Amino acid sequence: xxxxxxxxxxxxxxxxxxxxxxxxxxxxxxxxxxxxxxxxxxxxxxxxxxxxxxxxxxxxxxxxxxxxxxxxxxxxxxxxxxxxxxxxxxxxxxxxxxxxxxxxxxxxxxxxxxxxxxxxxxxxxxxxxxxxxxxxxxxxxxxxxxxxxxxxxxxxxxxxxxxxxxxxxxxxxxxxxxxxxxxxxxxxxxxxxxxxxxxxxxxxxxxxxxxxxxxxxxxxxxxxxxxxxxxxxxxxxxxxxxxxxxxxxxxxxxxxxxxxxxxxxxxxxxxxxxxxxxxxxxxxxxxxxxxxxxxxxxxxxxxxxxxxxxxxxxxxxxxxxxxxxxxxxxxxxxxxxxxxxxxxxxxxxxxxxxxxxxxxxxxxxxxxxxxxxxxxxxxxxxxxxxxx
Amino acid sequence: xxxxxxxxxxxxxxxxxxxxxxxxxxxxxxxxxxxxxxxxxxxxxxxxxxxxxxxxxxxxxxxxxxxxxxxxxxxxxxxxxxxxxxxxxxxxxxxxxxxxxxxxxxxxxxxxxxxxxxxxxxxxxxxxxxxxxxxxxxxxxxxxxxxxxxxxxxxxxxxxxxxxxxxxxxxxxxxxxxxxxxxxxxxxxxxxxxxxxxxxxxxxxxxxxxxxxxxxxxxxxxxxxxxxxxxxxxxxxxxxxxxxxxxxxxxxxxxxxxxxxxxxxxxxxxxxxxxxxxxxxxxxxxxxxxxxxxxxxxxxxxxxxxxxxxxxxxxxxxxxxxxxxxxxxxxxxxxxxxx
Amino acid sequence: xxxxxxxxxxxxxxxxxxxxxxxxxxxxxxxxxxxxxxxxxxxxxxxxxxxxxxxxxxxxxxxxxxxxxxxxxxxxxxxxxxxxxxxxxxxxxxxxxxxxxxxxxxxxxxxxxxxxxxxxxxxxxxxxxxxxxxxxxxxxxxxxxxxxxxxxxxxxxxxxxxxxxxxxxxxxxxxxxxxxxxxxxxxxxxxxxxxxxxxxxxxxxxxxxxxxxxxxxxxxxxxxxxxxxxxxxxxxxxxxxxxxxxxxxxxxxxxxxxxxx
Numbered sequence: 001x002x003x004x005x006x007x008x009x010x011x012x013x014x015x016x017x018x019x020x021x022x023x024x025x026x027x028x029x030x031x032x033x034x035x036x037x038x039x040x041x042x043x044x045x046x047x048x049x050x051x052x053x054x055x056x057x058x059x060x061x062x063x064x065x066x067x068x069x070x071x072x073x074x075x076x077x078x079x080x081x082x083x084x085x086x087x088x089x090x091x092x093x094x095x096x097x098x099x100x101x102x103x104x105x106x107x108x109x110x111x112x113x114x115x116x117x118x119x120x121x122x123x124x125x126x127x128x129x130x131x132x133x134x135x136x137x138x139x140x141x142x143x144x145x146x147x148x149x150x151x152x153x154x155x156x157x158x159x160x161x162x163x164x165x166x167x168x169x170x171x172x173x174x175x176x177x178x179x180x181x182x183x184x185x186x187x188x189x190x191x192x193x194x195x196x197x198x199x200x201x202x203x204x205x206x207x208x209x210x211x212x213x214x215x216x217x218x219x220x221x222x223x224x225x226x227x228x229x230x231x232x233x234x235x236x237x238x239x240x241x242x243x244x245x246x247x248x249x250x251x252x253x254x255x256x257x258x259x260x261x262x263x264x265x266x267x268x269x270x271x272x273x274x275x276x277x278x279x280x281x282x283x284x285x286x287x288x289x290x291x292x293x294x295x296x297x298x299x300x301x302x303x304x305x306x307x308x309x310x311x312x313x314x315x316x317x318x319x320x321x322x323x324x325x326x327x328x329x330x331x332x333x334x335x336x337x338x339x340x341x342x343x344x345x346x347x348x349x350x351x352x353x354x355x356x357x358x359x360x361x362x363x364x365x366x367x368x369x370x371x372x373x374x375x376x377x378x379x380x381x382x383x384x385x386x387x388x
Numbered sequence: 389x390x391x392x393x394x395x396x397x398x399x400x401x402x403x404x405x406x407x408x409x410x411x412x413x414x415x416x417x418x419x420x421x422x423x424x425x426x427x428x429x430x431x432x433x434x435x436x437x438x439x440x441x442x443x444x445x446x447x448x449x450x451x452x453x454x455x456x457x458x459x460x461x462x463x464x465x466x467x468x469x470x471x472x473x474x475x476x477x478x479x480x481x482x483x484x485x486x487x488x489x490x491x492x493x494x495x496x497x498x499x500x501x502x503x504x505x506x507x508x509x510x511x512x513x514x515x516x517x518x519x520x521x522x523x524x525x526x527x528x529x530x531x532x533x534x535x536x537x538x539x540x541x542x543x544x545x546x547x548x549x550x551x552x553x554x555x556x557x558x559x560x561x562x563x564x565x566x567x568x569x570x571x572x573x574x575x576x577x578x579x580x581x582x583x584x585x586x587x588x589x590x591x592x593x594x595x596x597x598x599x600x601x602x603x604x605x606x607x608x609x610x611x612x613x614x615x616x617x618x619x620x621x622x623x624x625x626x627x628x629x630x631x632x633x634x635x636x637x638x639x640x641x642x643x644x645x646x647x648x649x650x651x652x653x654x655x656x657x658x659x660x661x662x663x664x665x666x667x668x669x670x671x672x673x674x675x676x677x678x679x680x681x682x683x684x685x686x687x688x689x690x691x692x693x694x695x696x697x698x699x700x701x702x703x704x705x706x707x708x709x710x711x712x713x714x715x716x717x718x719x720x721x722x723x724x725x726x727x
Numbered sequence: 728x729x730x731x732x733x734x735x736x737x738x739x740x741x742x743x744x745x746x747x748x749x750x751x752x753x754x755x756x757x758x759x760x761x762x763x764x765x766x767x768x769x770x771x772x773x774x775x776x777x778x779x780x781x782x783x784x785x786x787x788x789x790x791x792x793x794x795x796x797x798x799x800x801x802x803x804x805x806x807x808x809x810x811x812x813x814x815x816x817x818x819x820x821x822x823x824x825x826x827x828x829x830x831x832x833x834x835x836x837x838x839x840x841x842x843x844x845x846x847x848x849x850x851x852x853x854x855x856x857x858x859x860x861x862x863x864x865x866x867x868x869x870x871x872x873x874x875x876x877x878x879x880x881x882x883x884x885x886x887x888x889x890x891x892x893x894x895x896x897x898x899x900x901x902x903x904x905x906x907x908x909x910x911x912x913x914x915x916x917x918x919x920x921x922x923x924x925x926x927x928x929x930x931x932x933x934x935x936x937x938x939x940x941x942x943x944x945x946x947x948x949x950x951x952x953x954x955x956x957x958x959x960x961x962x963x964x965x966x967x968x969x970x971x972x973x974x975x976x977x978x979x980x981x982x983x984x985x986x987x988x
Contacts, residue, residue, distance in 0.1 A: 024913060070916075490887075499854070500861035503948070507949060508854055522952070531743050531957070532956070533955050538950075578897035581894055599987035677985055695964070697974045
């Protein structure tokens, strides 16, 4: 039996991975559990541990750090299936991204303790702080700065929307070197222990994505040490940007999973719900919705897998990931919206999960690259590409 | 010589004849009417000759007995060897076993020795116009029924689910022949039974109860099990479950009805919160009277029920229990008065 | 210890129907998985290997897609897979299947333990294990709910209708497994990655020296004459009505009539 997996060059091992992810989800939690977690705004520690013990949390991390070498395609498939089964934005994407950045930019001495704790508990007690109130899409507009004052390094600034930030023990931040103004293009990455004096953590409440709590960090005259600096001085942002593309791939895999979950629910619902004496699957307007939803999902999947393939073959994916994220933002918000519409009134209650899918998918359509920024990236590459 | 004769493996342990043997004998009497061949019960064991009487009364024309200390307890190799020898000597046409754990262990071993066909877990047997045994059995958990035949190889071997065929009234005037076969049997010293732990003997088992109360996933959370047990107690019924309730660990396999559980044939079964998937119904479809309660009226079980009620079982069960208790106390009152 | 597990690939769901046009089972779009009872067999084999040392081979007889089932078993922790595939093997009943598997195991050679699941969810026969044991001339223990090794013996607890029985059997032995035996592990990411390097050997009936008269349709004494959907009692259902109180009353009436209360 030919499966379209072969068209995408998906290997038997990758297929087994996907199956195992599904099994892991089925064995470790139910929809009832997810609802409970969302109320508490946290995923229990045992779940983090189990994800790492199953090896999924180790994918993509360097082997010296105890990770499992896995290509983009594998990571994408795993995240997509996880989200599809869980039906909620799970925090693993964030923890895996942070661990990835950490092990990429930090030295062994800097990262040893954190990696050790991660391997043992599955909880990455570090987070990434990039955005600022005045600098979301406009990263150059950031004003957090580390100044050399005498023989001390002093950090001042304000970071916001830090995913999983409330419990973090360490934080990777990007800050300007010495001069906070826009013209300064020199940034550094810093691995900061969160118990330093001068750091304030203020939780922020979101309208969705409740398993990834947000918070703001306020840094007032925080004293840093040189050994906290990750990588080369001045290259901080440049380093981070390289990982943005993989981040975009993984976020799209995440959102595809959520949108697919919405389709799974809605397309089944149409056979269960009757109005005016007929099952709603018999109404053409419903049928049309399903058709459009399916087309978008299949399109997005093709684009996603193609981009993962390109990344694995070391092709330049700046354009591809920008196009992908742009399409994903639109497609997943539309699919989840249509799903919500199909459910109607009951979809608006917490009796079904489609409302949660709707709001969680919408969140990731903003985070990790808005469509506007994607236009900014892709729109400047395309004319050069087609130049005669 | 052409194969002839309907053989029944007479399953006994510790000198007690299993009820399923009588069920098979009853069916064999039916087959005999069409085939006109003798029925032979094959009885293996040690000190078991006292069982031959009942076998004959239940329909055996002959009983072949192999009585040997090596056969005192069931072990696969000696038993299968004896059956092989007997089959080769007598050339029966049909050989029936009960699909008990005993039969399921012994029949395929014997069948492989004889190089013949074996159909397992049959629900019905018929003789076709060519005099061949048609074996009807469920597959795919009961979703598909298969009719199987063994056109040439002999004997045509079959295991039959217990509790499908009725036990007929024994005929105390029936006479039959007992044949003692002296076969050299070697015990298998490399297969040693070192312990036997019977299940806590309950007075009422799933198979022996007249009235079963069966619950399925509709019961919801574990805390609702109490109300189901109360109902079963109030009705003096035995509580049975579907597979999902065994899978989550609330019950044992011994309490389960279905394709991978037990087959039951009570007088009445009351299904509560069961959808009626085929792997369940195949285990109880021969029940005399089926009553089903479910909150969803679109379920397969209703279609095969004699009485159906649409209700939320979580409120219905306590109501039914209440009324049963009231009734019992009224009956007890009456009895007091009569005394 | 050398352990062999016999597995079967079955449809993912037993909710199959008969296609009225072809009068055959409609297998359209149904995924194939490892027979659930065989999963317990695989798990036990791996567990024993981890405890006592040795290697586990997994064998399946079937069409080329049986490879997927073997890959899954390898991903769980088995060491080597064998696919017995050949057109001539088609249409086999349990006798022919048991014979073929026995020949394959003979070729693998020097086996201490053979595991088979207690029954396949599609055919529901539960015979393959004992038949394989007979052709290999080794002992059998069925319905295992617990297994321990004791030197050259296996101590097996059997789950029977009326209780359990503990049996001590000298190796080599064929054991059929039950669901109660263990909880099959799911393949971790590490295990899956490692399985990429494991080998799957494909054999046809000649590689394993099968007598052509004993395999496939030719070697099958039983045949399926016809298949049909089960007959359910339909119609004549009396729907009770009213409040819970009223319906309960009606049910009690029926129970009284039936004399079960």
